[in-house]
Structure formats: structure tokens, C-alpha cells
Amino acid sequence: MGETALAAVATDTKLTEIKEVLLPDIKEDTGILKVEIVGVCGTDVSYYNDLKEPMILGHHVVGHIHKIGEEASKRWGVKEGDRIVMEEYIPCGQCELCRTGLYRLCPNTNPKVDGIRYGATPIATEPSLYGGFSQYMYLHPNAVLHKLPSHVLAVEAALTLPLSNGFEWMRIIGGVGPGDVVVIQGPGQQGLACALAAKAAGAETVIMTGRNSSQERLRLALELGADYSVNVSSEDLIERVRQITNGKMADLVIDVTSGGTEPVVSSLAVVKTGGMVLLGALKNRKFDDFDLDVIYNKSLTIKGVRGHSYKSVQMAVEFISSGKFPLSRMNSHNYKLSETDLALRTAAGEVDPLRLLVTVSPWL
Structure with a gap:
């Protein structure tokens, strides 16, 4: 039996269960991310409220490189231990939309047309770990990631994609x-x-x-x-x-x-x-x-308007890293992995109508 991760798997409408998921063996062009914190998005709530297939939700993901193949390390410019923030998109990299910088619109990253995307991919799609509400997450060869300085507070780092x-x-x-x-x-x-x-x-x-x-x-x-x-x-x-x-x-x-x-x-x-x-x-x-x-x-x-570009994510990383704004005030709730259901209900406004940014920290 190989290494496993605990993950909050959405198994039915408004229900998640903590399950053990096998970590995949990495290849030269893939990796494994140790998840530090995940912001809960309205998209997560919409899937949670109307689930079609079991999946691991969560796509505002910050973490550290746990394992990485040599080719992936060179391509992304990262090594084991580096702190990164993920984009949710997993584009093909070859179509006209990708080639012109609009990879967020690439059909390969649209779950509605059988594409794959972090936080929106069924666990039946191997290697299953495509969501941030987990201790570890799979780094697909076409993943888009950005390095993040170590001094940034986790709850502020979770704001990168918004x-x-x-x-x-x-x-x-x-x-x-x-x-x-x-x-x-x-x-x-x-x-x-x-x-x-x-x-x-x-x-x-x-x-x-x-x-x-x-x-x-x-x-x-x-x-x-x-x-x-x-x-x-x-x-x-x-x-x-x-x-x-x-x-x-x-x-x-x-x-x-x-x-x-x-x-x-x-x-x-x-x-x-x-x-x-x-x-x-x-x-x-x-x-x-x-x-x-x-x-x-x-x-x-x-x-x-929909989504972000590579440039705008870099702008957000630099903005957060500057420390010029009191961004931590935007975080109102931070939950354990075992409290993912509560986190999703909170983000939906069912627990606290005054909630702001809701996060899950899998290692709490």
C-alpha cells in the first residue's frame, strides 16, 4: 500500500465524507502538492448544493511542493518545499485560446464539456486528487502555478485568485x-x-x-x-x-x-x-x-467578464506580498478538514450571514 491522503470527498448533495485516497506515483512531468490552505468559493458551494458525481471540491489552493518530477521541476521553475498558489485551470496548452493567452476559456478546462479543472473533477478521474479540500493534491502536467513568498500569511495567500x-x-x-x-x-x-x-x-x-x-x-x-x-x-x-x-x-x-x-x-x-x-x-x-x-x-x-489570466494572478501575488493592505481582515472563518461541510455551509450564508472569506486548513 502506497502513501495516502485524507480528503473531504463530496459524496452527495450537501454531504462530504473524510476518506483515504491513494497518492499517485509521480512521473517526470507531474508532482504532488501538500495543501496548506484553501479558500471556499461560490463555485464550490454551487457544486456542493447540486452534486452530480463524487468529487473533492476546493480550487483556491495554496501549498508546498511535496514531490515533483525532474521535467516538471524545470518547466515550472520550482523544487520540493517551494510554496505556490494554484490556478484552477488545467488547459491543453495547444489550442488557439491557449496560444493567445485565453487558456481559462480552453474547452479542456471546462467540466461541462468533459474537461478537467481543480475543484470540479470527479474522483473517478484518476488519480482522483483534483481538489484542494485534501491534505495533498495532484499536480497535472498542464497545471498552472505561481511561486509565493513564505512571509505571506496563509489566510491572505488564499485570496490570490479572488x-x-x-x-x-x-x-x-x-x-x-x-x-x-x-x-x-x-x-x-x-x-x-x-x-x-x-x-x-x-x-x-x-x-x-x-x-x-x-x-x-x-x-x-x-x-x-x-x-x-x-x-x-x-x-x-x-x-x-x-x-x-x-x-x-x-x-x-x-x-x-x-x-x-x-x-x-x-x-x-x-x-x-x-x-x-x-x-x-x-x-x-x-x-x-x-x-x-x-x-x-x-x-x-x-x-x-470571467476568470483571470496568468498576468493578473502575478499582479495579485505581488499585491498580497507587498503587505500594504490589511487583507487578513477579509478572512472570517478558518476550518479544519473535518469541518469542510461546515465551511461550505458558512460560505453559503447558512451559518453566519456576515461571513467573508471562508477557508479550510487541512493540517489543523
Whole structure:
């Protein structure tokens, strides 16, 4: 019998079980990661709430190289003991999307078309260890990873992927820079990441919106650098943005809320003529009555945003490593591996409605 790892395997809807999983023998181009900490993402919760096949969830993964083949060591530029942060994507590396830097859209990394991805691959796919809620994880030959300095706190390191989305959407796609006004709809993990990225990019004014249920998060957004918060449950967002900007309105608006069509409609209302609106949340929203003329009349750019690039993850690593922002305040719950069910329920809002970043530390 070879070396084994304990893993929290999602075996049914809203159920995980701690199981022993055999560690694979590594080849020249593969490796094994010893997992240090894993951030719980909304995607994990969606799989947990509607599981199709048993799998190990968790894809915001930080860890240390446990074993690695010689070829993989050279290709990734890492050695045993190095600390790294993982991307969830396992792209083919050969298609046009991969070759042009859009590997996050590669069909090989889309589970909906039989692709494989960390945190979304059934345990029936050998060698099974494709999720972070485990003591160890398999390093596929096409895995994408980044070295991480040892001084970064684990709970801050777990923010790398959410922050990379913020940098991708604000800086790389949105082009946010000095003097810009940014409105962020939704003070969740992604919204806070966008606020941090926008300020790091030089935005003059960052306005965070939320509802009565989000007051603690709105306060945290201000602590992290946002300039204004607007409670849309009691304040008129359009009028507040007009007041704050002296009528200029927003250069960029992003919707990362959890549901409903109203945030999209209000985003189009508060963006300036010639501005950009980014849609960063998938909610199966359908509009029964929607006036498309606003897009034409204001000559707007509307763009859906999804995931991150290699560059934006590197930007996030450098940002976190700088220690300039109190990122540890974003971590509200850190659980043991045996408490993975509780971690997922917490991230879903079933345990604590004020939760922020929820993490699992497999070696606690």
C-alpha cells in the first residue's frame, strides 16, 4: 500500500465524507502538492448544493511542493518545499485560446464539456486528487502555478485568485487608471477584490454598493480603501453617484451581485456616456422588460467578464506580498478538514450571514 491522503470527498448533495485516497506515483512531468490552505468559493458551494458525481471540491489552493518530477521541476521553475498558489485551470496548452493567452476559456478546462479543472473533477478521474479540500493534491502536467513568498500569511495567500479576478476585470479589461470613478455593485469577496484592485490601479473614486444585509461588508470596503459606500436599500444610487461625482457619473461599473436584474439596470444608469459596464456574475437572469436604447443612447461598452489570466494572478501575488493592505481582515472563518461541510455551509450564508472569506486548513 502506497502513501495516502485524507480528503473531504463530496459524496452527495450537501454531504462530504473524510476518506483515504491513494497518492499517485509521480512521473517526470507531474508532482504532488501538500495543501496548506484553501479558500471556499461560490463555485464550490454551487457544486456542493447540486452534486452530480463524487468529487473533492476546493480550487483556491495554496501549498508546498511535496514531490515533483525532474521535467516538471524545470518547466515550472520550482523544487520540493517551494510554496505556490494554484490556478484552477488545467488547459491543453495547444489550442488557439491557449496560444493567445485565453487558456481559462480552453474547452479542456471546462467540466461541462468533459474537461478537467481543480475543484470540479470527479474522483473517478484518476488519480482522483483534483481538489484542494485534501491534505495533498495532484499536480497535472498542464497545471498552472505561481511561486509565493513564505512571509505571506496563509489566510491572505488564499485570496490570490479572488484578487486576480479583481485585477483582471479592473485593470486589464476595464483599463482603470488615475482619475477614474468606479462603481462596484456587490460587496462580496469579488466586489472587495475589485475595490482593492481599482485603488491599486489609481482610481480616484471607488464607490461600493450593498443592501441592509451587507452593512458589515460595506464598512470593510471602506477600511480596505473604497471611498464611498451606498446602501441601495435606503439610498437612491443614481442620485448618490451624481452627488459624489458632481454629475460626472462613473467611468466603469461592475455588477458582481448575487441575483436580480435591478443591479444591471442601475449599472447602466450610473455609468457615464461612453463608459463601460462589466457583468461579472452568472445568475440565469432574464429580463422581461428592458430598454436597450440606453446602451445605444449612451454609446456604452457592455462586457461579460470571467476568470483571470496568468498576468493578473502575478499582479495579485505581488499585491498580497507587498503587505500594504490589511487583507487578513477579509478572512472570517478558518476550518479544519473535518469541518469542510461546515465551511461550505458558512460560505453559503447558512451559518453566519456576515461571513467573508471562508477557508479550510487541512493540517489543523
